[in-house]
Amino acid sequence: MxxxxxxxxxxxxxxxxxxxxxxxxxxxxxxxxxxxxxxxxxxxxxxxxxxxxxxxxxxxxxxxxxxxxxxxxxxxxxxxxxxxxxxxxxxxxxxxxxxxxxxxxxxxxxxxxxxxxxxxxxxxxxxxxxxxxxxxxxxxxxxxxxxxxxxxxxxxxxxxxxxxxxxxxxxxxxxxxxxxxxxxxxxxxxxxxxxxxxxxxxxxxxxxxxxxxxxxxxxxxxxPVYVPEKRLVTQFLKQSYKRPILDVNRPCSFGALAGPDNYFIFRRSMHMAMEEALCLITQVGTEFERMFGRRYEPVEEYQLKDAHSVFVTAGSITGTARNVVDSLRVEGERVGLLKIRNLRPFPIERVRKALMGKKRCAVIDRNLSVGGGGVFYTEVKAALCGCKKVPKLMGVVAGLGGKDVKEHDLMKVYRTLERDTQGLLWLG
Amino acid sequence: MARVTQVTIPRQMTELISSGHKACPGCGGILVVRHVLRIIGSKTIITVPASCLTVMEGEYPRSAFKLPLFHTTIETAAAVAAGIRAGLRAKQQNDIHVVAFAGDGGTYDIGLQALSGAAERNEDILYVCYDNEAYMNTGLQRSSSTPYGASTSTTSSDNFKTQQKKDIIQIMLAHNIPYAATICVSYLDDLKMKVKKAASIEGTRFLLALAPCPPGWGYSSDRTIELGRLAVRSRVFPLLEAEHDKIRLTKRPAKIPVSRYLSMQNRFRHLTDQEIARIQENVDDKWRNIFKAE
Missing domain, CATH: 3.40.50.970 (Thiamin diphosphate (ThDP)-binding fold, Pyr/PP domains)
Incomplete structure (x- = not known):
């Protein structure tokens, strides 16, 4: 220590x-x-x-x-x-x-x-x-x-x-x-x-x-960053199969003209690959933990189990939100955090599982789709659509253009959330 | 009619494009690709940006090309080719030719930045522009390669193009690349010599190939080779090569008036004698400049 x-x-x-x-x-x-x-x-x-x-x-x-x-x-x-x-x-x-x-x-x-x-x-x-x-x-x-x-x-x-x-x-x-x-x-x-x-x-x-x-x-x-040995990384990345490549001995084309039927198939296969990736991200994250000691998943739940109110974050704001959750927990507030690591593939099921049954949820976006709101907010909202026991959702647009998002800002978000506010909140 | 050297194409030659491709009858572009590939050989990886050639290959899952081919967006041929070369180097496959075949739109206009970047870095690629002097694949719109006087679907005969064709060879030479040349399928001996030379040199090599286009230029599809000859003999399209900055004419046919070349094509039909005289003057000026530079 x-x-x-x-x-x-x-x-x-x-x-x-x-x-x-x-x-x-x-x-x-x-x-x-x-x-x-x-x-x-x-x-x-x-x-x-x-x-x-x-x-x-x-x-x-x-x-x-x-x-x-x-x-x-x-x-x-x-x-x-x-x-x-x-x-x-x-x-x-x-x-x-x-x-x-x-x-x-x-x-x-x-x-x-x-x-x-x-x-x-x-x-x-x-x-x-x-x-x-x-x-x-x-x-x-x-x-x-x-x-x-x-x-x-x-x-x-x-x-x-x-x-x-x-x-x-x-x-x-x-x-x-x-x-x-x-x-x-x-x-x-x-x-x-x-x-x-x-x-x-x-x-x-x-x-x-x-x-x-x-x-x-x-x-x-x-x-401070743990830097793994290159030898182990090479081992971790070892491929067991050959992917299609441009090879003079086995000529093939990449990106050739495809009619409506084939184009549809190609696009659908990409979507299926994304779905496969979602499982693989967890699987590879687990394997990574075995080899390097750190675990990763498409989402991370923090103090979520008994939480009534939830912050949803992506990127570096997550660190600040963790602190805020810790401080509020000391005060006896039942608050938790859901960190989203993947925007694509979007972990719909994991987000549903994590948020269903919660009372309130603030999705914090350091981005703005002008005319639409924060992108993570709209994604979370879409993921929860049709589910039972959906929490009251608030979208928070924060930190645009590098505007600092401090702990007291997130405290403010929490207090607003506690008043069952829904819709869009502008932080700044 | 002047005599033209006959070139025999041996029957047993290896064709790297099969019949059944989707080029129009009489397409000059596909002939360029066919003959360049025949000389370069099968140890070649090619990249094609959006152009007529994209369609000519045929629709997935069929391909008229017997070579690995990477289709790419219209402005990226040179950059993708350079990336292919870097990848091959990383994989220690150093005996493979990397060729980009692009149209004039993908070379003179939207692809010029990537081409200039690759040429400045002297990437080890062979870049072949098949120049049909307009955006033919999208229906004959004007490009910066369209010559003065030509009508296109965006420059009608009442409002024909009044700017000169961009001199892409001079632009490429300004990059001090090891080899640049013009080729024409009507002169296969000359084409063969240049492609062989280009294939043997390391660094960025640029070939500008005249690609007469029957529907775009408005002439009968059986006259492509004849039109190519007229372009060279009238000095509208001089056959030349340049190693670094040393430029030389590789064909010096007896001069014929440009009107013979122009009159065969509908795209120049509207031109008055005065305008034709102006074109003749420009062609003569350009020829003199090349002659002086030799």
């Missing part, structure tokens, strides 16, 4: 120096050690062959790619993703990673190059953010439709106009229907672990994965 405390202090120091240096506004530091991080600390004796490092979210993402031995990286710089690509190019220069590194002329070409590389069987990787991801929009569909298991890290940043480089999930939630799996990360540890799991899942169901983290709150903030 002593070692853990030292690490925590170092982290807080790193944070405060960062705040001083760059004038960044960082959310409550108290909640940095999330539930599974605490669990890790307890389990640290059984975490096999891991080292513990102080990493920013971007460094954790890059290290995840190095551990997965990615073979082709194509990327274009955009704030706040840049240090991912810089760290990777450094890893290649140092000989820690043997990969083809392509500095292309746009995000659009970055994903196009990844598609080409993936189509000949290479493990391809890219990272982007905001305008970059939205520029890729067309190719996100193409990648998924061509069933290429590319993994991309997206640093959630607001989409213009006006210009804004801070955390906002709009860039990734707007890609909801492209056929990519989407994983929202709460901590830097989760960014690293999810990158590894994403390759395993993608290469099995042949759908690409988007690993998402909040700009600056994670991307540029140091946290």
């Amino acid at each position: 002593a070692a853990g405390t030292v690490c925590l202090c170092v982290r807080i120091y790193a944070l405060s120096s960062k705040i001083k240096r760059q004038g960044l506004i960082i959310p409550t530091v108290k909640g940095v050690e999330s539930a599974h991080m605490n669990a890790n600390a307890k389990r640290s004796s059984c975490v096999p062959s891991s080292s513990r490092k102080l990493l920013t979210g971007n460094e954790a993402a890059a290290l995840g790619a190095v551990l997965c031995s990615v073979e082709v990286i194509a990327a274009y710089p955009i704030t706040p993703q840049t240090t991912i690509v810089e760290t990777l190019s450094e890893a290649i220069a140092k000989g820690e990673l043997r990969a083809q590194f392509m500095e292309v002329e746009s995000e659009h070409s970055a994903l196009a190059a990844c598609m080409g590389a993936s189509a000949v069987g290479a493990r391809a990787y890219t990272a982007t953010s905001s305008q970059g991801l939205t520029l890729m929009h067309e190719l996100l569909f193409w990648t998924a439709g061509a069933r290429l298991p590319i993994v991309m890290v997206n640093v959630n940043r607001a989409v213009g106009a006006p210009w804004n480089i801070w955390a906002d999930q709009l860039d990734s939630v707007a890609q909801r229907d492209t056929g990519w799996m989407q994983f929202y990360c709460e901590t830097n540890q989760e960014v690293l672990d999810t990158t590894i799991q994403a390759y395993r899942i993608s290469e099995n169901v042949l759908l690409p994965s988007l690993v998402v983290m909040d700009a600056f709150y994670l991307s540029h903030t140091w946290e």
